[in-house]
Amino acid sequence: MKLIIHGGFFSESSTNQETKKAKQNALSEIVTQGYDYLKTHSALETVIYTVALLENNDLFNAGIGSQIQSDGKVRLSASLMDGKTEKFSGVINVEDVKNPIEIAQHLLTYDDRVLSGDGAQSFARENGFEYFNPITNQRQLEYEAKLNQQNNKGTVGCVALDDEGNLAAATSTGGKGFEIPSRVSDSATVAGNYANKFAGISCTGVGEDITSGALAAKIVTRVTDGFTLKDASDKSFLELKAFDGFAGIIGISAAGEIYHCDSHPHMVWASFDVNLQVFK
Structure with missing residues (x-):
């Protein structure tokens, strides 16, 4: 059993050291909770549970504490992929909900598995997801001062390998x-969240760069074709250099390889593979 999570990037400066430490502590607690959950649950159930914990922590840019768009509203996106069934589900720009990853979970059983905007919100309401305002006082102050233009690369994600060898990945962002x-x-x-029977990847960074590089799907495809997770990731990140792509990934392979990689420093992540590791 293996579990790895990330909390996105942060701006490295002396004023952010307290926040950096708080994020490290939070990741340590959450990955430990997630690993304990994994002991009695599947990889799919675990990535949903763990990403929901990250969404519920206002230190991270997902769920509660998400960044505010230029019109003053928070719109959330999240996705889920089950490596066992190779089914993908997600919501894009859904408003006034608490845990978009749980809506993605609900969609996994439908034929139409990715919904956006008003349709995603209507689906959420029809299925018992109540109104929730995710804007925190801190995010409102940042919005009003336009401070978040200086620290705009945050997302959360989780990849799990369960004791039956199944992989799953989940990613959520504000x-x-x-x-x-x-x-x-x-x-x-x-591009940002992908898993199959061979590997699972969750990405963070500049969404446009990650999409241009088809990053998560590309890495998993290379692992499927015989690359190690490290080699697949490193080769894919070399290709991002053509357009100075800004990205970070966490991943696990079916062989048990656990890996993280970023094109710039300061991605925060934590893993649990018998022992706890918290880095950056």
């Missing part, structure tokens, strides 16, 4: 802040 309303990030696409 966007980059001050974007054009209804901009679509990578997080609810196979």
Whole structure:
């Protein structure tokens, strides 16, 4: 059993050291909770549970504490992929909900598995997801001061390998802040979140760069074709250099390889593979 999570990037400066430490502590607690959950649950159930924990922590840009778009609204995106069934589901730019990853979970049983905007919100309401305002006081202050233009690369994600050898990946984001309303990030696409029987990947960084590089799907495809997870990731990141792509990934292979990689420093992540690791 293996589990790895990320909390996106952060701006490295002396004023952010307290926040950096708080994120490290939160990731340590959440990955430990997630690993304990994995002991008695599937990889799919675990990535949903763990990403929901990340969405419920206002230190991260997903769910509660998500960044605010240029029109003053929060729009959330999240996706889920079951490596066992190779089914993908997600919501894009859904408003006034608490845990978009749980809506993605609900959609996994439908034929129409990716919904956006008003349709996603209507689906959420029809299926018992109540109104919730995810804007925190801190995000509102950042919005009013336009501070989030300086720290706009945050997402959360989780990849799990369960004791039956099944993989799953889940990713959730509140966007980059001050974007054009209804901009679509990578997080609810196979570029940002992908898993099959061979590997699972969750991405963070600049959504447009991750989408241009088809990053998650490309890495998993290379692992499927025989690459190690490290080699598949490293080769894919070399290809991002053609357009100075900004990205980070976490991943696990069916062989048990656990890996993280970023094109720039300061991605926060944590893993649990018998022992706890928290880095950055």
